[in-house]
Amino acid sequence: MKIRSTTILAVLRDGRLAIAGDGQVTLDKTIVKHSARKVRKIAGGRVLAGFAGSAADGITLLEKFEKKFNEFKDLTRASVELAKDWRQDRALRRLEAMLVVGTPEHLFLLSGTGDVIEPDEGIAAIGSGGPYAQAAAAALLRNTSMAADEIARAALGIAGEICIYTNDDVTVEVLP
Numbered sequence: 001m002k003i004r005s006t007t008i009l010a011v012l013r014d015g016r017l018a019i020a021g022d023g024q025v026t027l028d029k030t031i032v033k034h035s036a037r038k039v040r041k042i043a044g045g046r047v048l049a050g051f052a053g054s055a056a057d058g059i060t061l062l063e064k065f066e067k068k069f070n071e072f073k074d075l076t077r078a079s080v081e082l083a084k085d086w087r088q089d090r091a092l093r094r095l096e097a098m099l100v101v102g103t104p105e106h107l108f109l110l111s112g113t114g115d116v117i118e119p120d121e122g123i124a125a126i127g128s129g130g131p132y133a134q135a136a137a138a139a140l141l142r143n144t145s146m147a148a149d150e151i152a153r154a155a156l157g158i159a160g161e162i163c164i165y166t167n168d169d170v171t172v173e174v175l176p
Contacts, residue, residue, distance in 0.1 A: 006128065007052070008050035008130070010050065010107050011122065038051050049100065053097030053098055057096050076108075100126055122141070129159035134155075
C-alpha cells in the first residue's frame with residue numbers, strides 16, 4: 001500500500017514568507033487522517049519548514065536541518081550541509097520525505113538526491129498536490145496583490161479542489 005500525504009506550498013513575497021500545508025494523510029484509497037500538521041516554525045522561530053512524505057522521516061529531517069541551522073546560523077549553508085549528509089549517509093538516504101525551508105530572504109526545496117533548489121519565482125511546492133498548488137500560486141502571484149499567506153491559503157484551496165490527496169484543513173505559518 002502506498003501512503004500519500006500532504007501538499008506543502010511556500011510563497012515568498014515582499015519580504016514575507018508563508019508556508020502552508022494541508023492535513024490529509026491517505027493510505028491506499030482511504031483517508032486515515034484529516035489534520036496532520038507538517039508545517040512548523042523551527043530554530044527559535046527564525047525558519048519556516050514543511051515536509052511531505054513519511055511523517056517519521058520528515059520529522060527526522062526537520063530535526064537534522066534545525067541542528068545544521070543552529071550550527072551554521074545560515075539557511076543556505078545548513079541546506080547544503082543537510083543535502084550532503086542526506087545523500088551520503090546510508091540511513092538518511094532511505095528516508096522518504098522532502099523538505100521546504102525558508103526565511104524572508106531565501107527559500108529552498110531539499111531532497112534526498114542532493115537537490116538544494118532556490119526557486120526563481122519565490123514559490124516551492126512538494127507533496128501529492130504540489131504541482132497544482134504551485135501553478136495556482138504562480139497565477140495568483142503574477143496577477144494579484146495578495147499577501148504571501150493569502151496566496152498560500154488560496155492556492156492550497158485550489159489544489160484541494162483538484163487533487164484527491166489534498167484537503168481543506170490548512171495550516172499556514174508566516175515570517176517575519
